[in-house]
Amino acid sequence: MKRLPREKISEEFNAAKGEFASYGAKSGFDLALQNISTAIGELKEAGIDVSLEIFGDASEQAFDLFPTTSVTVPISGVLRIGPIQRLFALATKSDSKNVMIIGLSNYDIRFNGPDAKLADGEISGKVRGLNFDLKKDPEALVKFQQEIINHAARNAVVNDNDAAQVFDSAAALRKSTLIRPKAP
Secondary structure (H helix, E strand, O other): OOOOOHHHHHHHHHHHHHHHHHHHHHHOHHHHHHHHHHHHHHHHHOOOOEEEEEEOOOOHHHHHHOOOOOEEOOEEEEEEEOOEEEEEEEEEEEOOEEEEEEEEEOOOOOOOOOEEEEEOOEEEEEOOEEEEEOOOOOOHHHHHHHHHHHHHHHHHHHHHOOOOOOOOOHHHOOOOOOOOOOOO
């Protein structure tokens, strides 16, 4: 069975990285990512529990965040606001026009399937979401940050009302153990 020779792995990786970096510079998504990173970093510095996992690929549902079917989405990921997980995507082309639009699902993707219609044996879905147009709206990143702040504040109210301290996130949960009564 044939495999890629070891000496070609770095060569192939560097070539692919160079192509994607070139596309990022040409489309502008590299600067958009730097600004998104800074905006989220500022929220983290202010004490907001937020993180963004970016993937160099788009999930199938990422395309549904945008109002057209003719869209290029080179990257997507998961925006975590406390325990909330929202689908994040960045579009660089829409209807053959260069754009820079953040797509963010309206709802937690763990509990939300797309709105789907079944017709002629095929399912077509739509993930409801918000769009933040970084090219047309100078306030787009501010609005993106405000969306995060709103959900972080809601999480804080929920946590403030956790009288018995039982609203744990999945990461904080411990395995149940049987408490055995002491022998008399």
